[in-house]
Amino acid sequence: MGQNYLDVKAKFIRGFSDKTRLQILECIKNGEKTVSQIVEELQGNQSNISQHLACLKGCGIIVGRQEGKYIYYSLRNEKIKEMLELFDEVLNQVQTEVAQCDSHLY
Amino acid sequence: MGQNYLDVKAKFIRGFSDKTRLQILECIKNGEKTVSQIVEELQGNQSNISQHLACLKGCGIIVGRQEGKYIYYSLRNEKIKEMLELFDEVLNQVQTEVAQCDSHLY
DNA sequence: TAATCATATTAGTGAATACTAATATGAAAT
DNA sequence: ATTTCATATTAGTATTCACTAATATGATTA
Numbered sequence: 498m499g500q501n502y503l504d505v506k507a508k509f510i511r512g513f514s515d516k517t518r519l520q521i522l523e524c525i526k527n528g529e530k531t532v533s534q535i536v537e538e539l540q541g542n543q544s545n546i547s548q549h550l551a552c553l554k555g556c557g558i559i560v561g562r563q564e565g566k567y568i569y570y571s572l573r574n575e576k577i578k579e580m581l582e583l584f585d586e587v588l589n590q591v592q593t594e595v596a597q598c599d600s601h602l603y
Numbered sequence: 604m605g606q607n608y609l610d611v612k613a614k615f616i617r618g619f620s621d622k623t624r625l626q627i628l629e630c631i632k633n634g635e636k637t638v639s640q641i642v643e644e645l646q647g648n649q650s651n652i653s654q655h656l657a658c659l660k661g662c663g664i665i666v667g668r669q670e671g672k673y674i675y676y677s678l679r680n681e682k683i684k685e686m687l688e689l690f691d692e693v694l695n696q697v698q699t700e701v702a703q704c705d706s707h708l709y
Numbered sequence: 710t711a712a713t714c715a716t717a718t719t720a721g722t723g724a725a726t727a728c729t730a731a732t733a734t735g736a737a738a739t
Numbered sequence: 740a741t742t743t744c745a746t747a748t749t750a751g752t753a754t755t756c757a758c759t760a761a762t763a764t765g766a767t768t769a
Contacts, residue, residue: 557697
């Protein structure tokens with residue numbers, strides 16, 4: 498009972514569609530960091546960050562590597578970074594409009 | 604009390620993160636279509652599609668133009684199409700993995 | 710102007726998701 | 740081997756979101 502391609506695609510993109518996760522991605526964009534570094538930089542809650550990291554990992558967006566008791570997370574590859582940059586590029590064109598929109602639903 | 608940049612960015616990306624909306628985008632990727640054409644091609648519900656169109660429009664992803672009693676929707680610009688293509692490209696690398704992931708949360 | 714057609718909006722409900730607090734795992738240091 | 744430290748997992752709750760059904764708007768045609 499298949500997730501078809503579009504289900505998977507939606508799930509993948511949903512990885513990027515949350516403020517906290519975007520913060521995490523910004524945080525590790527230029528190099529791997531441990532969970533506690535991320536928690537500290539974001540002034541976040543350890544459990545919450547850990548869950549978002551699991552989400553990002555499950556979505557194929559980041560990877561983790563263990564070294565001793567630390568786990569270092571980083572972007573999965575350069576394509577992900579490109580994607581983040583393209584988001585910014587396109588968003589520049591529409592930002593004001595998007596900020597104003599207040600559809601009752603979304 | 605401001606949506607800051609990352610709030611807006613998350614909102615923008617959330618526009619892409621739903622199966623029905625991705626179907627709509629596929630449907631109009633190569634040229635504008637009316638609401639009823641989209642409803643028919645997707646075998647969807649008029650109200651539901653209309654709400655998703657409002658979402659996509661509010662997110663700056665599509666534009667609509669009225670002609671008589673019809674409204675034609677299309678991608679906002681070429682950058683959006685690029686973005687859809689980049690999604691596909693990156694997803695090819697991670698699809699299997701993402702499909703398997705079943706984080707209880709996300 | 711009444712009826713029809715295309716689309717949008719509203720209200721209500723159920724499902725998915727993000728959060729916090731508490732607990733568990735597993736590696737390292739004592 | 741016990742404690743400590745880094746991270747993950749679980750449970751529970753509140754919020755957000757997608758869906759359906761019903762109604763409203765606004766343009767066109769009769």
